[in-house]
Amino acid sequence: MKKSYQAPRGMRDVLPENMPAWQRLEETARHLARLFGFSEIRPPLMEETDLFTRSVGEVTDIVEKEMFSLQKGKTSLSLRPEGTAGVVRAYVQAGYAKRDPLQRLYYCGPMFRYERPQKGRERMFTQFGVECIGSSDPRLDAEVMDMAATFFEELGLTGLEVRMNSMGDGEDRDRYRDAVSDFLSPKLDDFCDLCQSRFEKNVLRVLDCKNPNCGELIVGAPVLIDFLGDENRAHFEAVQEGLRDLGREPCVDTSIVRGLDYYTRTVFEIHAPDLGARSALCGGGRYDHLVRDLGGPDVPAVGFAIGFTGTLIVFEQLGLLEGLERETADVYVIGFSAEQKAAVLQVANDLRKGGISAIYDVDERSFKAQMKAAGKGDHRYAVILGEDELARGVVQLKDLGAKSQEEVPRDGLVEAILRG
RNA sequence: GUGGGUAUAGCUCAGUUGGUUAGAGCACCGGAUUGUGAUUCCGGGGGUCGGGGGUUCAAGUCCCCUUAUCCACCCCA
CATH class of the missing domain: 3.40.50.800 (Anticodon-binding domain)
Incomplete structure (x- = not known):
């Protein structure tokens, strides 16, 4: 009996017949990056495991159970589960902070997460992401959001929703978290099991529960915006102002809580409403302390990542595959x-x-x-x-x-x- | 990690209450047409039914295990 091989679970071949769509996304990404003045950067696909633990967050699912890691001698390396950590590490290592602090960088390549595959989710997936490091100007937040939205528009994807929120920063966030805890704890027993564990792990996620019962219980919960300090509130307003200047009407959704620990202030997501469970095609936001946390100077940054998996699904659903030609000899x-x-x-x-x-x-x-x-x-x-x-x-x-x-x-x- | 569905030719799928050499469409190859393609007609190659074990006189068809895959939960691009 001969053994037959197949691609590892959750990883797939992009065959020549699937290539046109991929090339379309990649070309659009590069074109857009050029238009917005971003330069490509290619960090290694692996980093010291510790880099991801520090940046993404020690108690996140990503680092707790989703990393492909290997031990070589005394060092533990992991395949990157996301792109920001490596880019920031490279920024610090290259010494940009001192010689040329404002960097507009983009990348496009594979990421790896050891998860159970399902619709729109793979173990090896491709992301196009940008990181704008070196300024906290709210216009950059707006510009980066606009850029992400433009990417989908250029592809011809319609009906997407861009939603934004502010997570505050440091102290406001802590105060808000405490307030939410105080609000929830009296009726904690009435929440679903999942929320009980969320309460322990990441309180803010309780506010995001889809269970209708929980939904009623959180009515009247404190809203983060009310806890923002003057400066952060002004920043949040300015980002919305910037979006208006770019001709986009901001859509604030206070339930958005990004999963990665490093986000501060602006966070946003772009959703395809009828994509089933995993509807977020893009996630991003500001991470003003990550550079410092990874050993660099205290430099603010903002960025996003777009997943190709979901984007391709929507792309196909909209019938945009038609008319794409496979590369062949003339x-x-x-x-x-x-x-x-x-x-x-x-x-x-x-x-x-x-x-x-x-x-x-x-x-x-x-x-x-x-x-x-x-x-x-x-x-x-x-x-x-x-x-x-x-x-x-x-x-x-x-x-x-x-x-x-x-x-x-x-x-x-x-x-x-x-x-x- | 949890729950459910599915696993039959390259692809999409049939396959009665378990019973002789496992079928179709598409695709592929060849011919009808001794110098011309994506329409038509005819013919052909190709599966031992995901893998392993069991029940039975007999299993693609029942049971168990396993692997893969899909969908959902968790989480997230």
Whole structure:
């Protein structure tokens, strides 16, 4: 019995036929990054495990149970479960804070989390993210949010919701947390089991419970905005102001609580309402203390990450896959019989030398089979070569889309194609 | 980590209350058409039914285990 292999759980092959959609997302991301003046950065896919523990948060699920880690000698390395930690580490290591503090950086690549796969969730997934490090100007928060929204708009994704909130900072957040605890604890027993454990682990998540019963119990709970200090409140207002200046109406949703510990002040999410359980396509916000926490100077930052998994699902749902073409050779060279074998090879070679991609049938199949292959391979042209053409130094150039055909001299083929 | 569904040709799926050589459509290959493709017609190759164990005279069809996958919870992009 032979063993058969398959891709590791929760990881999938992106086959050539799936590639057009991926390339579309990647090109859109790069294009947008360029428009907004961001530069690409590529940190390693692995970092010291400790880096993620410090940044993402010790008690988060991500570091508690979702990291792919390996021990080599005395160091524990982990595949990155998210992109920000590595970028910030690189920022600090490169010494940007002193020589060129404001950095607009973006990345696009795979992340890894050891989770149970489900719709919109994989163990290896791709994220496009930006990190704007070095300023706390609220206009940057607005700009970064606008950029994330623009990404989806450029792709043609409609019906998405951009929601924002402020989580405050340091003291206001602690005060708020205490207030929520005080509000909840008297009736804690009435909450669902899940909320009871949330209460212990991350109180604010109780406010996010989908259980209708819990939903009623939290009516009247303290709202974080009321706990913001003057400065943070002003910042929050300014971010909304900035969004308006960019032509976007801010949508404040006080239930948004990001899962990663490093967020401060502005947080936001972009949702696709009808995507099922995992509707957030993008999450982001400000993290003003992460650089400092990772051993750098006290430098503020803001960023977001967009998951390709969910984005691709919506992309397909909206029928945007149609019209995307798979990469193939422009020309398929056909010989009428095996007699023209050498000539076919030479013509293909001439085309390639002339900068035109070309392939031909390598199995010496029948003329009909070659025509068939040319017809369904998304090639633009078929170049047909028979005994007669060979003798006269010409070829038949057939436009496979238009179904038209013309005879052109063999040495003028490249020109003819470039013209047409 | 928890709960539920599914696992039959490359793909999408049929397969009666367990019973002879496991089917269809699409795809693939070839032919009808001795110089022309994505329409039509004909033919062909390809599965031992995810893997292992059990019940039975007999299992794709029942039971157990296992693996994978999907959906949901948790959490999150």
